[in-house]
Amino acid sequence: MQCAVSKAGESVFLFRHSQEQIAGWKQNKDLFYCPACKERVIIRSGDRVIPHFAHLPHTECFLSAGGEGAYHERGKLQLFKWLSHFNMQTELEVYFPEILQRADIFIRIGQKKLAIEFQCARISQEEIFRRTQGYKSLGIDSIWILGAKYLKQKGPYTFQTNHFLDTFICSSPRKDYPQLFFYDPFLSEMAILHHLYPLQASKVFAKQLVYPLSKLHFKHLFQKEKVPSSFSEIWLKEVHRLRNKVEGSYGTIYKLRRWLYQKGYLFQHLPSICFLPIPYQAAVSIPFYKWQTELYVSCLANLKTGDRIDIAQLKKMLDSFYSKSTMDFSAGLDIYLLLLHQSGYIEIQSTSILRTNQEIIYYPSQEQAFLGDQSFFNQFFTVKKAKYEHE
Numbered sequence: 001m002q003c004a005v006s007k008a009g010e011s012v013f014l015f016r017h018s019q020e021q022i023a024g025w026k027q028n029k030d031l032f033y034c035p036a037c038k039e040r041v042i043i044r045s046g047d048r049v050i051p052h053f054a055h056l057p058h059t060e061c062f063l064s065a066g067g068e069g070a071y072h073e074r075g076k077l078q079l080f081k082w083l084s085h086f087n088m089q090t091e092l093e094v095y096f097p098e099i100l101q102r103a104d105i106f107i108r109i110g111q112k113k114l115a116i117e118f119q120c121a122r123i124s125q126e127e128i129f130r131r132t133q134g135y136k137s138l139g140i141d142s143i144w145i146l147g148a149k150y151l152k153q154k155g156p157y158t159f160q161t162n163h164f165l166d167t168f169i170c171s172s173p174r175k176d177y178p179q180l181f182f183y184d185p186f187l188s189e190m191a192i193l194h195h196l197y198p199l200q201a202s203k204v205f206a207k208q209l210v211y212p213l214s215k216l217h218f219k220h221l222f223q224k225e226k227v228p229s230s231f232s233e234i235w236l237k238e239v240h241r242l243r244n245k246v247e248g249s250y251g252t253i254y255k256l257r258r259w260l261y262q263k264g265y266l267f268q269h270l271p272s273i274c275f276l277p278i279p280y281q282a283a284v285s286i287p288f289y290k291w292q293t294e295l296y297v298s299c300l301a302n303l304k305t306g307d308r309i310d311i312a313q314l315k316k317m318l319d320s321f322y323s324k325s326t327m328d329f330s331a332g333l334d335i336y337l338l339l340l341h342q343s344g345y346i347e348i349q350s351t352s353i354l355r356t357n358q359e360i361i362y363y364p365s366q367e368q369a370f371l372g373d374q375s376f377f378n379q380f381f382t383v384k385k386a387k388y389e390h391e
């Protein structure tokens, strides 16, 4: 950490002092104390280390629990200096005793209060929620910028994800537009992921933008991006891969194939609407094609033109597949129905849906499914794009 309290009771921020001054304090063994636990802290510095205060070994302070490593220290300080360039009140390491939390950086813009955390250590989901809630209880929004080591790119638009990243997407202050931020203090670069869509259990589609910190304005963090045009192509490829996937006698698709077979359907011939992209924040922990297929087979396939069904009933039907009923389909289902509506298959009438006369095509062959997906998704993404363009 950068801030400690001197013997005289003054707050000392190391980055404001010269190398000589800091070396002098070290030599004289000047005493400094942690602002939170009041225990003694020591100065760490060296050729390759940004000077910072650290607790003595075996001190049990919550401020040292998240790690006080050099990487974190360097990044935090760079981010602080960067944020200080903009027209807002920016403070480093602000301690909030009411919630026993310390923000790496605290910003005020008019009435708005913002905590910026540069998170380099992997912490539990509970801890992330606890801290986010803690800030919220003081009317503070939080933005988490993750250490660059968590950014794992798999392809031009695909990234590896995990439970840790999931949590940040879910607790994003912007529910309708979650993003992920990554900072690399050695390259001084910020990477921002937009438009997150789950592809597989640990793989996500996203549009990545990378900025040198010197070229990045604070407001860029909040800028919305257009869905990249290559999304349709990538999605189509993913659907194609799924349809043709051959699994041993254990995987999700294998089990789904068997269930479908008993009902008289083939997985590879399913209509394109069983493979609609659901944005990440609304996704449930089971694969999107699985519940969309279950919804199709158990309900949509039998719905005739002009038939009406309550959305609550659809939800109940989905819940019936998952015995533990821990799955919350609400957000995902709403988005799914909206997409079906945009594609012309249903009308949404407050709490129910009405089936239109547009035919849902169950494909007669794999070849037809492939061609059908192509025209369906091309149109699907074009329509969607046009709708969002004027946002």
Ligand SMILES: [Zn+2]
Pocket: 034, 035, 036, 037, 038, 039, 055, 061, 062, 063, 064
């Ligand atoms: Zn302490």
